[in-house]
Amino acid sequence: MVPLSITQERRKRILIVEDNIALRFTLAEWLRSLKYTVFEATSADEAIVLLESPLEVDLVVTDVQMPGKKDGIELLRYIQNSLPAVKVIVVSGDVHEVLKGEKVPFLKKPYDLEEMASNIAKLLTGSN
């Protein structure tokens, strides 16, 4: 594979925010096999650094409980306030009351990769 040329269509860009390296790698590889460009962050703090860089992320998949100054809910609030065009999917082993009533898709761990892919495709359809 050669570096992306400007003549190729821009692939959708997904940022996975997950501190568990095995889970992150499995999801990242799955999404790369579906032809997405995938970036990885090990914490919400790292995710914000990437979101403030020129990477132009289209969608963020974030865990809730992670080490660092911010958790996934705070990352979600940051994106809603500062980057409203960026779509978000929240994943967690626990159900979070704070997310009830929100339009943000939530997948409980362990989630099915096909279900994740279908949620991502739905959110990215029609967004440019």
Added chain:
Amino acid sequence: MNDPSPQHQDTILVVEDEILVRTSIAQYLRDCGYRVIEAGNADDAMVMLNKADVHIDILFTDIEMPGSMDGFALCQWVRRNMPDMQILLTGSNHKAAHAAANLCEEGPQLKKPYAPEQLLDQIRRLRATKR
């Protein structure tokens, strides 16, 4: 760039705590046809190294990192337990890089900041010694 594609998809474990450095180098290597596993510290790297279903050809690690292990300790562990794995080191501390040369008989190391092309060149040279 002349034929940047590896012969088959080699897997590189990139261990780097600086997120912007890790992301840009990992993406560059993927664009060049490598499969890349990203770890933010040596402890996470150990998780992937110990996974029986994941084959890693090259460990590319920063020397100075937070966590219970630094890049040296990680390389020492790999040398003892996975002698066939190839290792590339990077770091900004000259003294550390010198000591790293003594640790790894293959010796390649990149002083930070390095250009992605320099890393690609080192990887190709390293893989050529295996073929």
